[in-house]
Every structure is written in structure tokens, then in C-alpha cells.
Amino acid sequence: MTTGRVWRRAATALAVLGAATVVAGGTAAGADTGAGAAAGEGENPAAAQAVQALAAGDSRAADAVPGDFAAVMGYRPRTVDGTLANPYGDCSSPVPLPGEFDTACKVHDLGYDLLRYARESGGELGPWARRSLDERLDADMHAACEVRADPRSRAFCSAMADVAITAVGGNSWRQGYVTPVDETGTAVVLGGGAAALGVIALRGALGRRRPQAVPASYSAAAVTA
16 A cells, blocks of 8 residues: 555544544534624624734734733733744644644643633634634644655654644534633543544554665665654
């Protein structure tokens, strides 16, 4: 079986697992309004502007953060690897994720804290905001994988990004794309189980590949995944 076919089958399995997680998690709390929607009436305008700048990767995102954000949320955003982020954020996952995702997760955490700030300030943002932040996380994770020189390692990293984004997207869908809330119980167990099974399926697909003969002169670099 070729490498491309292995990855396509693995990706299909992961998509099915992710869909099962979303369905099992329950019904969405709100309508899907689309990621490109603009800030609406009643939303905190400063938070909306900051989210728009952060999701777009705008270098002026730091200037858009509300002046009382630190007082409300308890920390000041900082620049991490050239982009504004929550310096204390991390990748919350039931399975280990590639280290390259660290900055992407910190940026995403800041975005979610901006959503919480808006709610605390009495102007909760609409579904457009969370969707746009999730889309940036997707783009950032896949871009981070491109630093890997080995094609197989890079493909594994990209597949792990798909696993993570499926989990994040399912959680956002379940919560109606509004302000994130902590979850316990069945939804979290199902989400973690699906993510873990996705990784196991992915590694299993790779493990079943038969080694191919290579010329004696070929020197393979170590693969880190």
C-alpha cells in the first residue's frame, strides 16, 4: 500500500471518529452563522475588534486588546514567536500533540479568553468569533507541521492537527460556537476516547506498512513523530 493511500485511509477513519464524537456530544446550543460574520449589535466592540485582529493574524492585535483585559482576566497577553498569545496557555489534549503546536495553542487560548472577557463585560460575542478563532488554530497547526523536513513525519504531524481540530470543532459545535465553558462527564470522555482511538488507528496504519527495499547508498534520516 502506498504512503498516500495509508494517509487517506487514516484521515477517513479520523473523520468518522470525530463525527461520532460530535453526534454523541449532544445538540448544538445555537445556530451555525458562519465564520465570516461581522460583530453584531450588543457585542463588546473592543473584544470584537481584538478577536478579528487575532484571527486574521494582524500585527496590530496587541493594540486592539481592551485596556482592562488584564484586570478582568488576570494576565497580560504577550508576543510569543512573533504573534500575540496567552503566555500561560497550552494544548489541552487527552493525547500527546506535537511540540510545534505550542504557539498555536497559546494564540487560541488568548482568543478564547477574549470571548470570556466579552461575556464578563456584558457583551458576549456571537458564533462568528469562536469559529474564526478555531479556523486560525487549524491554519496555525498545519503551518507548524511544515517545518518538519521528513515527508512521513510531516504527514503524521498534519494528521495529528486534523485530530486536534476535529476535537476542537466538535466541542465548539456542541457549545453553539459561543463563549467556551468547561465540560465534565460524558462529552469529555467521548471526546478524549475518540481522539485517543484516532491516534491509535493512525499509528496502526503506519505500523502495517511493509518496509520497502532501498538502495544500499541510501541514508535515511531519523523520523520523529
